[in-house]
Amino acid sequence: MGNNNQRRRILIVLGVFVALGIVTPFLDSFMQALVTEILIFGILAMSLDILLGFTGLASLGHGAYFGVASYASAIVMTKADWTWTYGIYTWASSSGLGIFYLFIFGIIVAIAFSAFFGFLAIRATGVYFLMITLSLAMVIWGLAYRWSAVTEGDNGINVPGRPSLLGISLDNDITFFYFALAVFLICLGILYVVVQSPFGRTLVGIREREERMEMLGYNVWLHKYLAFIIAGTFGGVAGVMWTLFNLFVSPPDVELITSAEALFMVALGGPATLIGPVIGSAIIRTLQQFISIYVERWPLILGAIYIMTIMLSRLYGVDGILGFASKLRSSTAAASNSQD
Amino acid sequence: MISLSLSNVIELSFNSLSYAALLFLLASGLSLIFGVMRIVNLAHAAIFLFAGYIALEFYNIIDGTTSIMPRLMQLIAWGIVYFAWTGLSRISTEARACISLLLAYVVLEILSTLLFGVRLYEYLFPTIAVKSVQKINFFMLSAAIAAAVVMVALGGMFIERFFLRRFGQDTLAQVLVTIGFAFILQDGSLYTWGGDNFIFEKPWPLNASTVIGGISFPQYRAFMIIVAVVVAIVLFFGIERTRLGAIMRATVDDPEMARGVGINTNIVSMSIFAIGALLAAIGGVVGGAFFGVYPGVDFEILPYAFAVVFIGGLGSFAGAVVGSIVVGFMENFGTALFPELSYFALVAPMAIILAVKPTGLFGKG
Numbered sequence: 001m002g003n004n005n006q007r008r009r010i011l012i013v014l015g016v017f018v019a020l021g022i023v024t025p026f027l028d029s030f031m032q033a034l035v036t037e038i039l040i041f042g043i044l045a046m047s048l049d050i051l052l053g054f055t056g057l058a059s060l061g062h063g064a065y066f067g068v069a070s071y072a073s074a075i076v077m078t079k080a081d082w083t084w085t086y087g088i089y090t091w092a093s094s095s096g097l098g099i100f101y102l103f104i105f106g107i108i109v110a111i112a113f114s115a116f117f118g119f120l121a122i123r124a125t126g127v128y129f130l131m132i133t134l135s136l137a138m139v140i141w142g143l144a145y146r147w148s149a150v151t152e153g154d155n156g157i158n159v160p161g162r163p164s165l166l167g168i169s170l171d172n173d174i175t176f177f178y179f180a181l182a183v184f185l186i187c188l189g190i191l192y193v194v195v196q197s198p199f200g201r202t203l204v205g206i207r208e209r210e211e212r213m214e215m216l217g218y219n220v221w222l223h224k225y226l227a228f229i230i231a232g233t234f235g236g237v238a239g240v241m242w243t244l245f246n247l248f249v250s251p252p253d254v255e256l257i258t259s260a261e262a263l264f265m266v267a268l269g270g271p272a273t274l275i276g277p278v279i280g281s282a283i284i285r286t287l288q289q290f291i292s293i294y295v296e297r298w299p300l301i302l303g304a305i306y307i308m309t310i311m312l313s314r315l316y317g318v319d320g321i322l323g324f325a326s327k328l329r330s331s332t333a334a335a336s337n338s339q340d
Numbered sequence: 341m342i343s344l345s346l347s348n349v350i351e352l353s354f355n356s357l358s359y360a361a362l363l364f365l366l367a368s369g370l371s372l373i374f375g376v377m378r379i380v381n382l383a384h385a386a387i388f389l390f391a392g393y394i395a396l397e398f399y400n401i402i403d404g405t406t407s408i409m410p411r412l413m414q415l416i417a418w419g420i421v422y423f424a425w426t427g428l429s430r431i432s433t434e435a436r437a438c439i440s441l442l443l444a445y446v447v448l449e450i451l452s453t454l455l456f457g458v459r460l461y462e463y464l465f466p467t468i469a470v471k472s473v474q475k476i477n478f479f480m481l482s483a484a485i486a487a488a489v490v491m492v493a494l495g496g497m498f499i500e501r502f503f504l505r506r507f508g509q510d511t512l513a514q515v516l517v518t519i520g521f522a523f524i525l526q527d528g529s530l531y532t533w534g535g536d537n538f539i540f541e542k543p544w545p546l547n548a549s550t551v552i553g554g555i556s557f558p559q560y561r562a563f564m565i566i567v568a569v570v571v572a573i574v575l576f577f578g579i580e581r582t583r584l585g586a587i588m589r590a591t592v593d594d595p596e597m598a599r600g601v602g603i604n605t606n607i608v609s610m611s612i613f614a615i616g617a618l619l620a621a622i623g624g625v626v627g628g629a630f631f632g633v634y635p636g637v638d639f640e641i642l643p644y645a646f647a648v649v650f651i652g653g654l655g656s657f658a659g660a661v662v663g664s665i666v667v668g669f670m671e672n673f674g675t676a677l678f679p680e681l682s683y684f685a686l687v688a689p690m691a692i693i694l695a696v697k698p699t700g701l702f703g704k705g
Contacts (some may be wrong), residue, residue, distance in 0.1 A: 058437065304524060307521070
């Protein structure tokens with residue numbers, strides 16, 4: 001029964017993305033860019049869900065891994081005098097593999113940073129964890145802002161163009177959308193396997209009761225640490241995608257607002273659901289694009305949305321939109337049961 | 341690596357100490373709120389910035405460069421909103437009162453714009469033209485601190501009473517709501533006062549420097565240290581020696597027992613939040629003449645405040661003192677020695693202390 005339900009959900013999700021793949025080419029370029037952006041931030045929010053939803057660690061510094069990977073890939077593509085990065089990149093690009101090098105490089109940087117930051121942060125729990133991750137992310141922001149020899153400081157880095165994927169040019173918006181969709185689905189697939197695996201189950205166990213898992217002989221620290229690195233890795237994937245999409249990286253991309261937005265996307269869509277954060281990303285990004293057209297006070301409205309969402313969700317005791325949906329479904333099911 | 345002479349070291353130490361004083365004003369409030377209420381107030385630095393802007397407007401009004409009328413109109417407008425809300429919530433529930441008031445506002449806004457060309461939101465949220473102020477005297481500075489403290493403390497009570505109290509120990513909710521307020525305060529300030537970098541002239545006699553043995557000591561920095569020391573002494577004796585302090589400590593140690601002996605813990609929480617906010621406000625007004633006031637200064641200074649409470653330990657008074665001194669020195673010497681990597685000078689001590697003792701030097705449990 002449960003298995004059947006699960007299969008149905010997977011089919012629904014896949015159906016939605018197939019529909020998205022069919023519909024998007026017929027939209028105008030503004031909407032195409034919006035959908036691509038939603039997918040990229042969807043990856044970021046999903047990766048944070050591994051930490052927040054499944055492991056129960058609220059990180060307010062997830063923008064850091066997004067940011068370092070984003071900067072790393074931009075630097076690889078632009079710093080012509082760095083043989084180790086630019087040399088290999090141009091060599092790989094000549095055979096259409098440049099984009100793989102970008103991803104590998106970006107992911108390695110993200111893993112390195114999350115491994116180091118995780119090492120510092122995992123000892124702490126709850127509020128302490130949140131504040132440590134926040135401070136560490138601010139360090140990344142500080143580097144992006146002040147270390148102008150590498151990051152170009154306030155000006156940001158302009159990227160000349162996207163490398164080709166095995167000879168297929170990604171400069172076209174539609175091909176890039178399909179590329180983003182493919183990367184997104186790969187990430188979703190991998191993360192789904194991770195959370196369904198015994199490892200993912202253990203993470204949920206740690207979230208529910210850490211002492212019990214410790215007692216049962218699980219290495220709680222290592223599980224949390226690995227979850228942190230996995231989250232950082234996929235945050236890095238989102239970062240590389242962001243550079244490729246935007247062709248520009250600057251300190252505001254690494255700001256606290258990115259981390260907070262990722263956290264909010266998870267809280268809004270429903271933690272521990274993987275697909276919920278993607279819904280959160282879709283809502284926030286769509287609102288941002290459309291509200292920014294009419295008013296210039298987006299942060300103000302975003303702040304109000306944060307407060308209202310949290311007030312409403314705590315008032316009705318539901319976890320995000322998917323939590324609300326499942327509560328609605330269970331209450332209608334209860335109603336139909338009582339009718340029978 | 342730049343080598344430092346002895347006079348450099350003395351000058352840097354003095355600067356570090358004054359920076360530490362400012363950090364103490366910011367971090368002690370953060371630490372106090374956490375210690376008593378277990379709330380991480382991410383809007384704390386935004387309150388700091390907001391207080392700076394309030395002081396700026398206050399100076400402008402005193403100077404006559406801006407009018408007080410928009411504020412009076414705003415007060416009347418909000419008074420009307422408040423009475424409408426209390427009236428409506430008497431005859432219906434609070435939620436329904438909110439929704440009907442919002443709908444009524446939307447209808448009125450459209451009607452007034454179409455019929456009279458009057459935009460109501462300009463009365464509710466006026467934009468104030470301010471400019472950098474030149475003539476500030478010592479009395480004005482004190483009055484500005486008082487004005488900012490009152491406004492911010494009231495705002496803090498409002499946030500605690502109507503929002504944070506409902507979440508209990510739900511960390512995620514607290515964080516997202518306080519960060520929501522941080523965005524609102526930050527962008528609201530940008531809307532109200534504009535995005536320029538405003539500088540306060542330092543009042544006489546604080547605008548000069550004393551030169552001792554070839555090293556100049558700016559007197560404003562000395563003033564910052566004095567303010568922080570006075571605040572620290574008042575806080576310490578207030579918490580440790582007075583009846584009110586005893587009530588606060590009782591609420592921290594065992595809220596249930598405190599309620600049992602007849603302490604109204606709700607009022608205590610609200611006052612603590614207000615005190616935390618007013619500490620940030622003092623820092624904001626004093627720091628306004630030091631950093632200048634501009635959007636973004638809040639998120640820039642927030643990590644320093646966090647570094648202070650991490651190193652000292654959240655909720656510990658001695659920790660806030662020691663932490664701010666450590667961070668003040670680290671930041672100033674770090675910037676002097678490795679200008680581009682100064683943020684790393686923050687992480688290094690944090691990382692070492694966290695690795696040894698996750699709750700900070702003076703933190704409990």
